[in-house]
Amino acid sequence: MPIIEINNLSKSYRVYQKREGLLASIRGLFHREYRDVHAVRDVSLSVDKGEFVAFLGPNGAGKTTTLKLLSGVIYPTGGSASVMGYTPWVRENAYRRKFALVMGQKNQLWWDLPAQESFRLHQQIYRIDQRDFQSTLDELTELLDVSELLSRPVRELSLGERMKMELIAALLHSPEVLFLDEPTIGLDVVAQHNIQQFLRYYQEQRGITILLTSHYMKDIAALCKRVVVITDGTIKFDGSLAGVIDSFSGTKLVRLQLADRQSADGLEQFAEVESVELPKVTLRCEKSAVTKTLATVLQKYEVEDVSVEDPPLEEVIADLYATGAATEQATQEVSR
Amino acid sequence: MPIPPEPQHPSYAKVFLTFARNSLVRDMMFRANFLIEAVSSLSWAVMNVGFYWIIFEHANSIGAQTGWEKYEFFVFMGTTWIINSIVQAFFMPNSEEFSELIRTGGLDFAMLKPIDTQFLISLRKVAWSSLANLVLGIVIVAISLAQLASRAEDPWQFQPAMLVLYPLYIACGVAILYSLMICLAATSVWLGRNQTLYDFWFYITNFSRYPMEIYARGWGLPLLVVFTFVIPVLVVVNVPARLLAEPLSPRASWEWPLAGFTLLATLGCLCFSRWVFRTALLSYRSASS
Numbered sequence: 345m346p347i348i349e350i351n352n353l354s355k356s357y358r359v360y361q362k363r364e365g366l367l368a369s370i371r372g373l374f375h376r377e378y379r380d381v382h383a384v385r386d387v388s389l390s391v392d393k394g395e396f397v398a399f400l401g402p403n404g405a406g407k408t409t410t411l412k413l414l415s416g417v418i419y420p421t422g423g424s425a426s427v428m429g430y431t432p433w434v435r436e437n438a439y440r441r442k443f444a445l446v447m448g449q450k451n452q453l454w455w456d457l458p459a460q461e462s463f464r465l466h467q468q469i470y471r472i473d474q475r476d477f478q479s480t481l482d483e484l485t486e487l488l489d490v491s492e493l494l495s496r497p498v499r500e501l502s503l504g505e506r507m508k509m510e511l512i513a514a515l516l517h518s519p520e521v522l523f524l525d526e527p528t529i530g531l532d533v534v535a536q537h538n539i540q541q542f543l544r545y546y547q548e549q550r551g552i553t554i555l556l557t558s559h560y561m562k563d564i565a566a567l568c569k570r571v572v573v574i575t576d577g578t579i580k581f582d583g584s585l586a587g588v589i590d591s592f593s594g595t596k597l598v599r600l601q602l603a604d605r606q607s608a609d610g611l612e613q614f615a616e617v618e619s620v621e622l623p624k625v626t627l628r629c630e631k632s633a634v635t636k637t638l639a640t641v642l643q644k645y646e647v648e649d650v651s652v653e654d655p656p657l658e659e660v661i662a663d664l665y666a667t668g669a670a671t672e673q674a675t676q677e678v679s680r
Numbered sequence: 681m682p683i684p685p686e687p688q689h690p691s692y693a694k695v696f697l698t699f700a701r702n703s704l705v706r707d708m709m710f711r712a713n714f715l716i717e718a719v720s721s722l723s724w725a726v727m728n729v730g731f732y733w734i735i736f737e738h739a740n741s742i743g744a745q746t747g748w749e750k751y752e753f754f755v756f757m758g759t760t761w762i763i764n765s766i767v768q769a770f771f772m773p774n775s776e777e778f779s780e781l782i783r784t785g786g787l788d789f790a791m792l793k794p795i796d797t798q799f800l801i802s803l804r805k806v807a808w809s810s811l812a813n814l815v816l817g818i819v820i821v822a823i824s825l826a827q828l829a830s831r832a833e834d835p836w837q838f839q840p841a842m843l844v845l846y847p848l849y850i851a852c853g854v855a856i857l858y859s860l861m862i863c864l865a866a867t868s869v870w871l872g873r874n875q876t877l878y879d880f881w882f883y884i885t886n887f888s889r890y891p892m893e894i895y896a897r898g899w900g901l902p903l904l905v906v907f908t909f910v911i912p913v914l915v916v917v918n919v920p921a922r923l924l925a926e927p928l929s930p931r932a933s934w935e936w937p938l939a940g941f942t943l944l945a946t947l948g949c950l951c952f953s954r955w956v957f958r959t960a961l962l963s964y965r966s967a968s969s
Binding site: 357412415416417418419435437438440441444445447450452454456457461462464465468469470471497 | 689690691694695698699702705706709710784785786787788789791792793794795797800962964965966
């Protein structure tokens with residue numbers, strides 16, 4: 345049975361459409377024009393217990409709004425959602441004791457106080473038994489390697505250290521469902537890696553369900569088996585990371601290692617030439633034409649080595665973001 | 681052995697104590713700031729006492745036959761300080777921050793916690809330095825009462841009921857002001873930002889800091905009605921101060937009904953503020969990621 349079930353969830357805002365210039369601003373005092381922004385439209389999704397799902401999409405695609413709806417922070421305009429059997433926006437205590445939301449852009453720890461003090465406050469609010477509290481805290485601080493920093497004021501911590509503390513604060517009450525909104529934003533490679541490692545370990549150990557949004561492909565590749573691509577508030581893809589490439593990239597990269605003294609002239613007749621750094625040449629061709637093109641090239645040129653690859657994920661995703669509208673068709677094909 | 685059900689509610693007292701403790705730890709960390717705050721608000725209070733002292737050099741009482749002579753009025757003023765300092769210590773920093781949380785989207789975290797959101801928002805910080813004025817208020821009240829009790833003509837007499845009623849009505853006053861403040865702060869949800877909180881607060885509490893008889897003439901009458909029955913700030917200080925200082929002896933016939941009305945007004949204000957708060961949360965949009 346799915347632990348998270350979302351049906352036709354929608355959220356739209358009415359925003360004041362401000363026009364440029366002083367005169368327009370004054371006019372705006374009396375007559376305001378509004379515009380509806382559909383942050384999330386008709387999103388349906390179901391997630392099983394223990395899944396680690398990534399939300400992928402450009403800024404403003406509706407990923408964070410979806411997480412906020414599931415956290416009960418904002419109310420939907422339409423549709424329904426159920427997490428562990430609760431409707432999030434009813435905000436029952438029983439529900440709020442069972443999940444956590446971590447936002448990479450916002451912090452909830454007291455800025456001037458050591459993280460330890462904020463943790464103790466969480467202990468009181470969640471009513472965590474002293475022994476459980478201590479053992480959870482010990483485990484988490486050890487895993488994240490921040491035991492030494494507990495008594496240092498939060499404002500003196502580095503961004504990475506602070507993020508780790510935020511994670512601990514969110515996990516103290518052992519939530520069963522965790523929403524992570526860009527947890528590694530702004531972190532250096534090492535800190536990102538640490539947090540990835542931690543999340544993977546923690547998720548495997550506890551079998552909790554995690555929804556993650558991130559812009560770092562590495563986060564997603566390292567952690568999530570399932571990827572949900574959202575653009576313009578709608579789901580464009582739902583499946584494995586490899587599936588993203590299969591569905592959205594119509595091309596393959598053919599890498600050739602030419603023999604000595606073999607020139608690359610004329611290759612452009614057979615496929616788009618991506619780069620030429622002799623003896624290496626990279627061609628891009630339609631998936632359906634790969635075998636035919638390759639056969640021709642091998643016949644006409646002296647080639648020492650050849651490999652056929654998918655284009656890099658970043659590139660596929662970037663194309664996907666850029667052509668949000670163009671993917672409508674793809675959605676119909678891949679929707680499940 | 682059956683497993684006891686998991687407690688769903690936190691212990692509000694313990695949470696509040698943790699808030700108070702954390703605030704104190706923080707205040708102590710910036711002790712110079714703490715001292716400056718305490719000293720500056722104390723000086724402001726002392727200057728006020730001086731100001732009214734001078735006024736009473738020119739006049740014997742506020743209005744004829746109102747009974748608000750020098751020391752009665754000083755009891756009134758002391759009561760004002762007591763109430764204001766409680767509000768400023770416990771609710772003012774939080775209401776102000778509430779506006780800010782709405783604007784920046786920080787309210788998200790408060791809404792995630794398995795605890796009453798209004799409680800969490802209203803009491804998360806304590807401005808300990810504001811309590812300096814509480815001490816001053818108590819001192820002013822005590823000295824003034826001693827003066828009233830030692831005068832030759834109709835000396836002030838202690839009544840045991842005062843021991844209950846005075847704190848009760850102080851609490852009512854605080855509750856009314858708190859309700860007003862949280863309502864003002866909640867409007868940030870619709871206004872986007874509300875920097876006028878302090879201004880409003882200043883305008884409105886200004887009405888509360890004088891005996892209500894001042895308004896009982898001419899143009900003051902509509903004000904008296906509005907600030908007693910619509911936005912009941914006039915009863916905030918007037919009722920507890922009258923109960924204690926007893927400016928009119930014997931008490932006037934309208935004083936007890938007014939005290940009764942104050943209880944109702946307090947209840948009404950608290951309910952209204954809760955309604956406003958909940959409605960505001962429904963409209964909360966949460967700022968950008």
